Amino acid sequence: MTVRTRFAPSPTGFLHIGGARTALYCWLEARRRGGAFVLRIEDTDRERSTDAAVKAILDAMAWLGLNADEGPVYQTERLGRYKEVAERLLAEGKAYYAYESKEEIEAMREAAMAKGEKPRYNGYYRDRNEPYRDDPNRVIRFKNPLEGAVVFEDKVKGRVEWANAELDDLVIFRSDGWPTYNFAVVVDDIDMGITEVIRGDDHVNNTPRQINIYHALGAPVPEFAHLPMILDKEGKKLSKRTNSVSVMEYREDGFLPHALLNYLVRLGWSHGDQEIFSVEEMIRLFDVADVNKAASRFDTEKLAWLNQQYLKSDDPQALAPEFAWHLARAGIDASHGPAPADVIVALRDRVHTLKEMAERAKIWYSPIVEWDEKAVAKHLKNETAAAVLGEARALLAGCEWKPEAIHQAVEQIAAKLALGMGKIAQPLRVAMTGTQVSPSIDHTVYLAGREEALKRLDDALARAAA
């Protein structure tokens, strides 16, 4: 049987980092085993689901490159099917109508808690066989087995055993006419032929109930893999108040999609000592059965390191479109000035994110607006600066406009004036950027463009003399 996995977010917000990892693992598992990855939108909560959220999730998945083989299928379009299955359960005596109000249920729960028991429904209507009545409180409840235990072999957690006595008769159809989560997932996963349910471990507790529904429906039970949570740096639950949790926020912060994927795949999973995984390698090596059981913390610094590794090793041309997106976001008009790919080459050893890179790239796309006075005093107003700048002006006016040629010119100046590189590069750097920090001097000059470089040299000469 071919493997089929699914990612089933509920569209109540953007795609967050934990959801992205779940989607990645589902996707990888399907890819490696030549199966299908399907996307399902669990939008039966009519109060909280929005179209904007659906779009946000789809956009984030597209940016990450996690393309679905099928779907999205929307649960709201399958209402008829859920009703049909519920009717069947009713007809077979495996489900029943119950009429308690929400208040009565609440009271039941409190009473149970007071007795030190687990808050559960008492099964009042279970075997009562009362005639159907139209009642605003009418729900359909599933007849959970009273005895025995549910056992399943979780691919990450291992063997999990659950006494049926711990479970109550859950509502499968709400009084508003919509199915509940635990029922809809099972019906969908059966209809969609899902063989591997990979999801967050906040669902382990639901699994025994769902397995009982599979049994009641006479359907084969899929394999389960429950992934541990991702915590924040402090070991707390990720919250949008204190952390970046949305995938698209990571894009805005300048991270590359494959760097994020690489970080996520290593969070809770490993392959020996390997840290860097291309998407192809992930597909070949990842196995959800190797995922760790314990929760892990999200470490932005390691993500940043990984991001830089990709910045350094990727083809600058391939990075250029995403970088251009960041330039635009930083308010930079890149229609004039250096080619984005050239800027990437100059800056990729020096920044961790594309956002930072765009910030630093400003000096080549617009005139120097701010001069670091200390830099000017130290490197421009000294006895050799004017000579260096003058020589540079002369040589750069005529040399070939390539980093290598510029490098040669700088060396020529050093030789001619019998000065060390420090005495040459620093005044030039201040002239080009207004500061004493920039990439190597040849690239810094090169990226300014000949015309602009000469203009900045003249400005600096004027400042040196002032």
Add this chain to the structure above:
RNA sequence: GCUCCCUUCGUCUAGUGGCCUAGGACACCGCCCUCUCAAGGCGGGAACACGAGUUCGAGUCUCGUAGGGAGCGCCA
């Protein structure tokens, strides 16, 4: 409260009874390289939650304790 789950350096992890004097990576510190900043190279400190057992031998198996997490909805 009840049920289920988890526990190796600060963090991500390797480790499946002897190869562990516990390895790698991020972060941190030091040195080297150097036109600034980086990047890179080399080196350093840093962990098996605790307690019993099983065993010739335990990070690895069992039990207990402590700590953490999840669930107990007509949310998903």
